[in-house]
């Protein structure tokens with residue numbers, strides 16, 4: 001009976017090593033993942049906005065803005081791959097791009113507050129563009 005527990009040990013070992021080495025989530029990736037959740041919910045809502053849901057949209061947009069601001073204080077993994085003499089410019093460019101998205105989110109909050117839905121839709125599209133360009137420029141290539 002004692003031996004029946006033995007096969008479970010390799011399994012537990014695998015599970016442990018996966019939890020230690022398998023998830024390479026950096027603090028920035030964690031913020032980005034949180035943003036993805038809020039962004040998805042908001043962009044779906046803004047496609048067909050409902051006046052009575054305004055407060056929920058505003059909260060999501062504020063959450064996104066705060067996460068974006070916090071992301072600006074972290075540095076991308078790719079930084080390590082940039083030659084030392086270009087690193088400063090790389091970080092500066094990254095922070096500038098993040099600040100642009102923060103400004104877009106501030107404008108989005110305004111548009112939601114004033115029920116300017118067509119403007120809110122435009123700003124969501126702009127944010128998507130920022131995401132695409134930001135990832136192209138600052139996210140490390142995946143193997």
Ligand code: HEM
Nearest residue numbers: 026028029032035036039076077097098130131134138139
């Ligand atoms: C609403 C806008 C955005 C969303 C929803 C978003 C979402 C995500 C998600 C889900 C990841 C992790 C998974 C993956 O690598 O695909 C990620 C990674 C990353 N994103 Fe974004 N992103 C947004 C905007 C931006 C912007 C504007 C920038 C840069 C200016 C940026 C820079 C990065 C970087 C550098 C990583 C890699 C993480 C690391 O290096 O540790 N993202 N993003």
